[in-house]
Amino acid sequence: MKFCSLYSGSSGNSLFISCYGTSLLVDAGKNGKQIEKQLFEVGEDPHDLNGILITHEHSDHIAGAGVLSRRYHIPVYANFNTWEEIGDKIGKIAPENRIIFENRIPFTLGEMQCLAFKTSHDAADSVGFSLTDGHHRICIATDTGFVTDDLRENLPGSDLIYLESNHDIGMLETGSYPFYLKQRIKGARGHLSNDDAAAFAAELVRYGTDKLTLAHLSSENNLPMLAHQTAVRVFSENGIVPGKDVSLEVAPRSAPGQIHLL
Numbered sequence: 674m675k676f677c678s679l680y681s682g683s684s685g686n687s688l689f690i691s692c693y694g695t696s697l698l699v700d701a702g703k704n705g706k707q708i709e710k711q712l713f714e715v716g717e718d719p720h721d722l723n724g725i726l727i728t729h730e731h732s733d734h735i736a737g738a739g740v741l742s743r744r745y746h747i748p749v750y751a752n753f754n755t756w757e758e759i760g761d762k763i764g765k766i767a768p769e770n771r772i773i774f775e776n777r778i779p780f781t782l783g784e785m786q787c788l789a790f791k792t793s794h795d796a797a798d799s800v801g802f803s804l805t806d807g808h809h810r811i812c813i814a815t816d817t818g819f820v821t822d823d824l825r826e827n828l829p830g831s832d833l834i835y836l837e838s839n840h841d842i843g844m845l846e847t848g849s850y851p852f853y854l855k856q857r858i859k860g861a862r863g864h865l866s867n868d869d870a871a872a873f874a875a876e877l878v879r880y881g882t883d884k885l886t887l888a889h890l891s892s893e894n895n896l897p898m899l900a901h902q903t904a905v906r907v908f909s910e911n912g913i914v915p916g917k918d919v920s921l922e923v924a925p926r927s928a929p930g931q932i933h934l935l
């Protein structure tokens with residue numbers, strides 16, 4: 674499997690995954706041109722995409738999905754409630770490219786076996802994904818206010834996990850966001866803090882995950898170094914050595930991340 678983050682954070686999210694000639698994006702939250710540019714940069718061609726999986730309907734996850742689907746005739750996958758909320762926000766999608774999956778029921782996309790699990794977020798029916806080629810498994814879990822039972826059930830044992838580490842609590846509390854927005858972010862249907870991500874990540878490493886990408890960082894309430902340091906601190910409290918037990922990466926906001934080959 675090949676995995677690479679293309680964009681990550683509240684200004685847009687998209688990541689590329691392929692196995693045995695099946696290529697897909699999880700989310701397409703930048704405009705079509707921006708996503709094409711980043712795909713070329715990591716050696717991929719948008720013509721080869723076999724699908725776009727959508728986690729939820731917020732614009733930082735769907736902005737370019739319609740354009741790409743129309744331009745390259747790519748099927749877009751989302752659950753029913755998310756499609757209802759997407760409505761005409763991404764323009765017209767050809768009926769044959771409008772695919773509905775059900776949460777918690779495995780489906781195949783070419784050679785990729787996919788499963789959507791529930792996250793806790795202020796969207797209609799937000800999900801993360803577990804993707805496998807039958808040998809290796811990659812999980813995507815962003816936009817969740819807390820570590821849900823579904824996350825606990827699906828993430829352990831994955832080879833690579835792309836996990837939200839959205840904000841530093843101190844920066845959020847002392848920052849300039851209005852009260853209601855701070856409450857929203859901290860709430861059960863908001864975003865995962867650095868501390869919560871690091872604690873869960875330490876558990877996951879103990880279950881065998883050896884590649885961890887911290888993702889969807891807030892531009893206002895976090896710093897890549899802070900997310901990284903928090904994870905390193907919690908790891909060391911748990912006897913985990915980054916670089917030896919786990920490779921730790923912070924997904925860049927607007928440049929491709931590391932290319933991982935599993």
Ligand SMILES: [Zn+2]
Binds near residue numbers: 683734889
């Ligand atoms: Zn988001």
Ligand SMILES: [Zn+2]
Binds near residue numbers: 729731794796816
């Ligand atoms: Zn969101």
